[in-house]
Every structure is written in structure tokens, then in C-alpha cells.
Amino acid sequence: MFISIPICSRNRADSLHQILDSLFSLANLQSGEWGVLVVDNDSLDHTTEVCRDFRQRFPEQFRFWVEKKHGKSNALNSRLCP
Secondary structure, eight states, X not given: OOEEXXXXXXXXXXXXXXXXXXXTOHHHHTOOSEEEEEEEOSOSSSHHHHHHHHHXXXXXXXXXXXXXXXSHHHHHTSOSOO
């Protein structure tokens, strides 16, 4: 069974980085049955750079995209492709 972990974030790049570091721990990486989907809700900080770094390091388990319409419900209901 594959587990997807959705994360919606806006202007919380440092918190996002901490969460992603925790998720992509060595113990978790031993199982390939999961992935992370980050929706950047049009952040003005360095969220995009954090996401690009994790996408480069974990291309099989990490996806992200930007939802320009502000609001958590818009982020959760946005399209599921980069």
C-alpha cells in the first residue's frame, strides 16, 4: 500500500524544512511505500527553494506545486501535478 502525505504551506519555509527533514529520515527512507506532496500556497519566502532541494534529493518520493489561490481549502483541492 502506498501512503501519500499532503502538506499545504504558505510562508513557513523553515517549519516546512524541519518537517521534511523528519519525514525523510533514514529509518523512513528504508520503506519506499510513501511519498510527500507539498502545495506551496503562493509563498513569498524561500519555500520554493526548500521544495526544489527536497525534489532533487528525493525525486521518487517528493512532489510539489504552487497554488496561487490563497487558502488551505484551495491548496488541498488544487491539481495534483507539478
